[in-house]
Amino acid sequence: AVLTNDRIYFQPAGISLSNETGATFWMIRDIVASARRYDGLKDCALELFMKDETSVLLSFDSNKERELVMNLMPVGTPCHTDPKVVLEAVGQWSKGVLSNFEYLLLLNSAAGRSFNDLSRYPVFPWVIADYSSTKLNLDAKETYRDLTKPIGALNEERLEYFQRRLEGMQDIDHPFLYGTHYSAPGYVLYYLVRCMPEHMLCLQNGKFDSPDRMFHSLDHTYSSALTNHADVKELIPEFYDTSAGSDFLINARNLPLGNTQLGDRVHDCRLPPWAKSPRDFIRKNRKALESTICSRNLPHWIDLIFGVNSRGENARRHNNLFHKAAYLRPEDLQMMESDDERAHAELHAMEFGIVPDLLFTANHPLKGEGAEMEENFVRRRW
Incomplete structure (x- = not known):
């Protein structure tokens, strides 16, 4: 995952961020809340809730990587967990x-x-x-x-x-x-x-x-x-x-x-x-x-x-x-x-x-x- 001032990019496993068809992104301004999640029994996922009432579940390679992204979220973004x-x-x-x-x-x-x-x-x-x-x-x-x-x-x-x-x-x-x-x-x-x-x-x-x-x-x-x-x-x-x-x-x-x-x-x-x-x-x-x-x-x-x-x-x-x-x-x-x-x-x-x-x-x-x-x-x- 890559977080900029405007967007969060997510790279599916095995696909390079340089491949425009492989990376998915969401606008930071559209994120209204987040929540820590699991991938199976692994504590390494993150759910983002959007203004349009949709959500996306992202799984990271490790808990550490997930927490790094969590810490970079805009101040004031509520986390359900x-x-x-x-x-x-x-x-x-x-x-x-x-x-x-x-x-x-x-x-x-x-x-x-x-x-x-x-x-x-x-x-x-x-x-x-x-x-x-x-x-x-x-x-x-x-x-x-x-x-x-x-x-x-x-x-x-x-x-x-x-x-x-x-x-x-x-x-x-x-x-x-x-x-x-x-x-x-x-x-x-x-x-x-x-x-x-x-x-x-x-x-x-x-x-x-x-x-x-x-x-x-x-x-x-x-x-x-x-x-x-x-x-x-x-x-x-x-x-x-x-x-x-x-x-x-x-x-x-x-x-x-x-x-x-x-x-x-x-x-x-x-x-x-x-x-x-x-x-x-x-x-x-x-x-x-x-x-x-x-x-x-x-x-x-x-x-x-x-x-x-x-x-x-x-x-x-x-x-x-x-x-x-x-x-x-x-x-x-x-x-x-x-x-x-x-x-x-x-x-x-x-x-x-x-x-x-x-x-x-x-x-x-x-x-x-x-x-x-x-x-x-x-x-x-x-």
């Missing part, structure tokens, strides 16, 4: 300046999640628990999923199965409750297959998944996340983004997604009866996310995903413990003895799913109570 930015966001959310949607987007970015990285895609919670009623009552507590529990612990009967299995793992170094994760490339593409089919085809060796395993019904997908022993996936931001359209729910390209075993064609995603259209579904989903009931419990979910209950003994106590691959860090790679071992661990982690970076050192405050948090409330990584 800066603890001060996160602390300010906590206060803004607490005061109601940031919506729940905006706040979760920023926390995801601060925790290393990016729309440009399927292995670390932003994660959002299931909020609504009712996909069968003809009318949605957003004033009723039973309409909402319990955000104090991870998705894997919502069904007591299934949780008992996971706990019995955990008890039988006492002879291994890293026992776990869940052998799958709440966010992984396959899950992201499961939701986005209608608007990103080429990625699914790449993942599935040139063909779509079995029709019965495709994202074809909201009710079926939520039911699976509650009952299937291999399914604890959460949602992605698209389910709540009222400004981005609803392409992921509509088979606008008329893709040949097949027929289920019951003979039903997998086409547009089947919506709950209370949704008049895909846009109406997203609008109501967003309304639920921004509701008082959700706002009251959202800090508990933040603790599970980005906070003190996301790791270690706290995660175990809160039934939130995943396979050890989900917790691999760049420093873990450095301790491995061979390149093959590192490559295998990195591939496993990227395919399985990676827990977001730890953001908070204490329980997240309730809305209205976090305006004056201490600086050490936000964990400093860089």
Whole structure:
């Protein structure tokens, strides 16, 4: 990378900067924010956010090179992974300046999640628990999923199965409750297959998944996340983004997604009866996310995903413990003895799913109570 007063040039590997067709550049004046990122499990990438609401993810040869570019960025350019930015966001959310949607987007970015990285895609919670009623009552507590529990612990009967299995793992170094994760490339593409089919085809060796395993019904997908022993996936931001359209729910390209075993064609995603259209579904989903009931419990979910209950003994106590691959860090790679071992661990982690970076050192405050948090409330990584 080369940084001038006006532009940042990036040279793809193996291409000389003297080759005008090889080097890409962005205007410095168009950069509104940045964030440190990962390339796999390597801490060597950088994301730049532009005025036009696009972003670009750049991977460098080393952490040192990335930091050199970071230090040359114009003074005042906010960095999402800066603890001060996160602390300010906590206060803004607490005061109601940031919506729940905006706040979760920023926390995801601060925790290393990016729309440009399927292995670390932003994660959002299931909020609504009712996909069968003809009318949605957003004033009723039973309409909402319990955000104090991870998705894997919502069904007591299934949780008992996971706990019995955990008890039988006492002879291994890293026992776990869940052998799958709440966010992984396959899950992201499961939701986005209608608007990103080429990625699914790449993942599935040139063909779509079995029709019965495709994202074809909201009710079926939520039911699976509650009952299937291999399914604890959460949602992605698209389910709540009222400004981005609803392409992921509509088979606008008329893709040949097949027929289920019951003979039903997998086409547009089947919506709950209370949704008049895909846009109406997203609008109501967003309304639920921004509701008082959700706002009251959202800090508990933040603790599970980005906070003190996301790791270690706290995660175990809160039934939130995943396979050890989900917790691999760049420093873990450095301790491995061979390149093959590192490559295998990195591939496993990227395919399985990676827990977001730890953001908070204490329980997240309730809305209205976090305006004056201490600086050490936000964990400093860089």
